Amino acid sequence: xxxxAALDDARLGDEEAFRALYRAVHPALLRYLRVLxxxxxxxxxxxxxxxxxxDLARFRGDGDGLRAWCLTIARHRALDHLRGARRRPLSVxxxxxxxxxxxxxxxxxxxxDALATVSALELIAALPADQAxxxxxxxxxxxxxxxxxxxxxxxxxxxxxxxxxxxRRLADLLAESGSDTxxxxxxxxx
Amino acid sequence: xxDARGSRESDxxxxxLLAAARAPAHESEWGGEDDALAAFxxxxxxxxxxxxxTGKASRRWLRVTLASxxxxxxxxxxxxxxxxLGGGSAPAPGVSVVGPQSGSPGVxxxxxxxxxxxxxxxxxxxxxxxPGPTPPASATPDSTPTTVGTSSSxxxxxxxxxxxxxxxxxxxxxKGNGNGGGNGNGNSSGQGxxxxxxxxxxx
Numbered sequence: 001x002x003x004x005a006a007l008d009d010a011r012l013g014d015e016e017a018f019r020a021l022y023r024a025v026h027p028a029l030l031r032y033l034r035v036l037x038x039x040x041x042x043x044x045x046x047x048x049x050x051x052x053x054x055d056l057a058r059f060r061g062d063g064d065g066l067r068a069w070c071l072t073i074a075r076h077r078a079l080d081h082l083r084g085a086r087r088r089p090l091s092v093x094x095x096x097x098x099x100x101x102x103x104x105x106x107x108x109x110x111x112x113d114a115l116a117t118v119s120a121l122e123l124i125a126a127l128p129a130d131q132a133x134x135x136x137x138x139x140x141x142x143x144x145x146x147x148x149x150x151x152x153x154x155x156x157x158x159x160x161x162x163x164x165x166x167x168r169r170l171a172d173l174l175a176e177s178g179s180d181t182x183x184x185x186x187x188x189x190x
Numbered sequence: 191x192x193d194a195r196g197s198r199e200s201d202x203x204x205x206x207l208l209a210a211a212r213a214p215a216h217e218s219e220w221g222g223e224d225d226a227l228a229a230f231x232x233x234x235x236x237x238x239x240x241x242x243x244t245g246k247a248s249r250r251w252l253r254v255t256l257a258s259x260x261x262x263x264x265x266x267x268x269x270x271x272x273x274x275l276g277g278g279s280a281p282a283p284g285v286s287v288v289g290p291q292s293g294s295p296g297v298x299x300x301x302x303x304x305x306x307x308x309x310x311x312x313x314x315x316x317x318x319x320x321p322g323p324t325p326p327a328s329a330t331p332d333s334t335p336t337t338v339g340t341s342s343s344x345x346x347x348x349x350x351x352x353x354x355x356x357x358x359x360x361x362x363x364x365k366g367n368g369n370g371g372g373n374g375n376g377n378s379s380g381q382g383x384x385x386x387x388x389x390x391x392x393x
Contacts (some may be wrong), residue, residue, distance in 0.1 A: 013234035015227065027215035030222075042222060049226040053233050120210035140211045145392050167204060174207070175200035 003063030028141050029074045035125040035136050036078040044081050046073040068147035104147050129165030138163040
């Protein structure tokens, strides 16, 4: 079902339309929250969906706008969560641990585990917050600069810059670590 | 040379990392769907019910409003017609004619106070309808120092939760006669209008 059509029907109370909408939006939302709050992502996602459901009738916009709107709500809930927890969920040491996880004795299965989506997201989350969010929204999720800027409350130019810096930082992390984690995993896949 | 190679490899590593981040949703990532649907039912189930009720209510409101207008119009017509009749056929001196002369069994009295059949009874009533604000309406009968023509009339209408009334009261003093007409309309939005007119003739 088209996201815009699902949105229209869901506003009228169509449960199947809402299910389609949920399935179109939730994975990206949950992964964004993994970047923001780590292991607490599912709890925060539940809070975000409660608000989305409550405010859905008031939303005005198209499918892309809806995605950005949902992500904005999720981000606000995540920031509230972080304020409450008074901490960043992921320490700077995480990328090191991730990159070193597949040692020489690891099996192919563990190498593939290292390529798991969650690990990749955790690596992105290890970037400075603005870069991590920009990389996720612009590069992973593919939001255009305008919608990404809307989610982050920044100018599109600032989001582009942060995404570019984040990608370079990721490349540096991979190069500095000397780990073949993702190369190895890619080879396994190929 | 090594730097360039390392750069290409790290870029490839980033590309693989991003591809992993974009991987299709895993089974474990759908855990909250039932909760979200339950929340949706809680919130939008009520919206459905309200929407259905609103549709019925609006149709009912339209019917009641039309009925109120019709009854009010009839009452006004009756009152005006009665006024004309009253002016043409003077009753016995000292007797004030009260209420619409519409053929209803109204008994002329000297006090001028007589219950009037009002459109209320003819109005469809909504269950649970409550009376709305009643705008004051008054009739000021024409009079002269020597002869007082009085009128007393009332008309009322109500919709689902409102009514309108118009009353004109007067007393017949001395000789003369009077006629009065009044009507009232009400609608379900809680507004009522009333008007009344009275005139008197004396000799």
